[in-house]
Amino acid sequence: MTRYVFQRVSLIIPTLLGMTVLIFCLVRLLPGDVVTANSGPDANTSAATVARVRQALGLSDPLPVQYVNYLGGLVSGNMGKSFLSGEPVSTILGRAIPITLELAVLSAVLAILVGVPLGIISAVRTGTRLDFAARVGGLIGLSLPNFWIATLGLLISSVVFHWVPAVTWIPFWTDPLGNLAQVALPAFALSLSTLAIVMRMSRASLLEVLREDFVRTARAKGLASTPVVFGHALRNALIPVVTVVGTQVGGLMGGAAIVETIFGLPGIGYSLVQSIYQRDYPVIQVAAVYLAAVFVLVNLGVDLLYGVIDPRIQQH
Amino acid sequence: MALSIRGSSSTSLAGIVSPSAVAGPDRRRSQVLLSLAHNPIGLVGVGIVGVVILVALVGPSLWRIDYSDQSFQRLLAPAVAHPMGTDNLGRDVFSRVIHGAQVSLQIAGIAVVVALVVGMLIGVVSALSAGLTDALLMRCVDILFAIPGLILAILIAGLLGPSRTNAMLAVGIVYAPAFARVARGTSLSVLSQPYVEAARSIGVSHLRMILRYLLPNIAGSMIVLTSVYLSAAILTEAGLSFLGLGTQPPEPSWGAMLNASRTYMEIASWLAIFPGLAIMLVVLGFNFLGDGLRDILDPRLRDA
Numbered sequence: 001m002t003r004y005v006f007q008r009v010s011l012i013i014p015t016l017l018g019m020t021v022l023i024f025c026l027v028r029l030l031p032g033d034v035v036t037a038n039s040g041p042d043a044n045t046s047a048a049t050v051a052r053v054r055q056a057l058g059l060s061d062p063l064p065v066q067y068v069n070y071l072g073g074l075v076s077g078n079m080g081k082s083f084l085s086g087e088p089v090s091t092i093l094g095r096a097i098p099i100t101l102e103l104a105v106l107s108a109v110l111a112i113l114v115g116v117p118l119g120i121i122s123a124v125r126t127g128t129r130l131d132f133a134a135r136v137g138g139l140i141g142l143s144l145p146n147f148w149i150a151t152l153g154l155l156i157s158s159v160v161f162h163w164v165p166a167v168t169w170i171p172f173w174t175d176p177l178g179n180l181a182q183v184a185l186p187a188f189a190l191s192l193s194t195l196a197i198v199m200r201m202s203r204a205s206l207l208e209v210l211r212e213d214f215v216r217t218a219r220a221k222g223l224a225s226t227p228v229v230f231g232h233a234l235r236n237a238l239i240p241v242v243t244v245v246g247t248q249v250g251g252l253m254g255g256a257a258i259v260e261t262i263f264g265l266p267g268i269g270y271s272l273v274q275s276i277y278q279r280d281y282p283v284i285q286v287a288a289v290y291l292a293a294v295f296v297l298v299n300l301g302v303d304l305l306y307g308v309i310d311p312r313i314q315q316h
Numbered sequence: 317m318a319l320s321i322r323g324s325s326s327t328s329l330a331g332i333v334s335p336s337a338v339a340g341p342d343r344r345r346s347q348v349l350l351s352l353a354h355n356p357i358g359l360v361g362v363g364i365v366g367v368v369i370l371v372a373l374v375g376p377s378l379w380r381i382d383y384s385d386q387s388f389q390r391l392l393a394p395a396v397a398h399p400m401g402t403d404n405l406g407r408d409v410f411s412r413v414i415h416g417a418q419v420s421l422q423i424a425g426i427a428v429v430v431a432l433v434v435g436m437l438i439g440v441v442s443a444l445s446a447g448l449t450d451a452l453l454m455r456c457v458d459i460l461f462a463i464p465g466l467i468l469a470i471l472i473a474g475l476l477g478p479s480r481t482n483a484m485l486a487v488g489i490v491y492a493p494a495f496a497r498v499a500r501g502t503s504l505s506v507l508s509q510p511y512v513e514a515a516r517s518i519g520v521s522h523l524r525m526i527l528r529y530l531l532p533n534i535a536g537s538m539i540v541l542t543s544v545y546l547s548a549a550i551l552t553e554a555g556l557s558f559l560g561l562g563t564q565p566p567e568p569s570w571g572a573m574l575n576a577s578r579t580y581m582e583i584a585s586w587l588a589i590f591p592g593l594a595i596m597l598v599v600l601g602f603n604f605l606g607d608g609l610r611d612i613l614d615p616r617l618r619d620a
Contacts, residue, residue: 136357145574145592147574154578254464258559292463
């Protein structure tokens with residue numbers, strides 16, 4: 001097991017490093033920077049002023065030096081300051097991360113709690129109208145854009161229930177109920193496609209396991225359908241579902257950027273989008289790396305968990 | 317009966333002669349189409365996609381109101397003259413939704429073709445070259461895969477500058493790694509077949525190997541992937557446009573229309589309903605089609 005963990009963790013380091021290079025290159029090599037973006041097309045800023053501002057922001061250093069400074073900042077936690085607000089990036093992200101994490105965790109929990117039982121029902125009743133409805137429902141769930149569901153959710157809640165979620169962030173520890181009321185709608189909108197994927201995967205995986213010899217043996221012994229499904233098949237069937245939930249974290253992180261923008265939740269996705277509009281490099285670089293790193297680390301966790309659940313994986 | 321065109325699951329004859337040589341591409345294509353006709357979900361998908369493409373192609377010439385024509389009839393509810401109502405500038409929403417279909421299909425189509433060409437090239441070259449080139453190419457693919465798709469698309473489109481072309485490029489780059497991985501995996505499987513080894517032993521060139529053996533045999537998985545990623549590309553493009561990073565006004569795009577609807581949705585709910593319905597319908601069509609094609613081209617997954 002230790003060797004397996006070591007192998008998996010050592011593979012992550014080059015990926016994370018490569019990611020920082022890619023994001024750094026994207027941010028620095030593409031057209032436009034914070035000085036030109038914020039002075040506007042009609043600005044009458046002299047070349048000397050632009051050069052002075054660039055010098056002050058550290059943008060005139062050679063790119064390798066800028067990259068080393070950036071990497072050093074990521075490792076030491078001193079990630080620089082926002083070019084626009086002057087606030088330390090660590091403070092901005094420290095405020096934003098809990099919001100996105102809460103949204104993503106709630107969405108994933110919702111997707112699992114609803115998706116897995118639906119998948120089981122569909123697999124157990126395969127070939128029936130219920131199964132067909134679940135399959136079609138799954139495909140519809142996959143096709144619903146989360147920003148449309150979020151917009152319709154806001155429309156229905158305001159027109160029908162005369163209620164809209166609060167526009168200023170309510171932390172969980174100051175008002176738990178207010179916090180949950182605020183994130184319920186965004187979490188629901190964000191969870192729908194993951195729910196559909198979890199449902200489809202649970203169904204497919206359970207159907208496959210139900211065809212295995214050990215299930216046939218259990219049935220031949222005279223076991224009823226319920227103990228066969230829940231006692232023998234389900235545990236094996238849920239292993240791929242764990243992986244799917246891990247891969248969906250990326251979708252949740254991406255979706256959060258849009259859903260947070262719609263509901264005005266100042267999460268990390270919202271911060272990333274706002275900083276892109278304003279070419280605020282320090283925030284873009286750190287926010288993007290953070291979102292990608294969460295995705296990579298969650299999948300590492302899933303891989304390790306997979307090794308614990310299914311010892312055969314470690315042997316390969 | 318469904319037919320598999322994967323080299324690994326072909327008949328025993330495929331061990332000596334390539335599957336494409338056995339069945340012939342035309343015969344295989346007609347068998348796939350025949351199977352699709354007997355697959356209800358796939359058939360519905362074909363219907364929806366066909367209608368959407370038809371609307372995108374001939375809609376603007378049948379519905380003569382221009383998508384950018386403004387009038388004083390602002391925020392009109394759906395009626396005969398304006399089946400989907402008008403927006404805050406008095407523009408006909410139906411006309412904008414029809415034109416949005418053109419924009420959406422064009423961006424998603426070109427983006428997926430970019431992803432297909434780039435990804436397939438990387439995958440095939442990686443499989444053929446092996447060694448250091450393979451390792452380097454696949455590490456690059458892993459790194460691209462490690463960044464959530466929409467986040468990468470937002471980064472690329474946002475930093476290149478909001479435009480239709482940049483949105484296409486961003487979506488293409490985001491989905492290329494998926495094509496590369498599948499192309500490499502399938503190519504490796506084809507390369508291990510005895511008929512390919514026989515071809516190698518008589519000195520068939522890399523180019524001929526790609527054209528004669530690899531491309532015909534990886535086409536099936538590439539087609540399924542294309543249909544799957546077309547729906548994903550439409551959603552990603554709509555998401556980018558929603559954030560203002562895709563198609564720019566006055567040209568309509570479904571995502572941007574949805575974003576604009578948020579200001580008026582309490583008094584003009586149709587502005588939020590119709591563009592979203594259009595996105596859902598076209599994505600659903602491609603998802604149905606993808607499911608149907610997967611059933612036919614990979615029968616092992618039929619119950620999945």
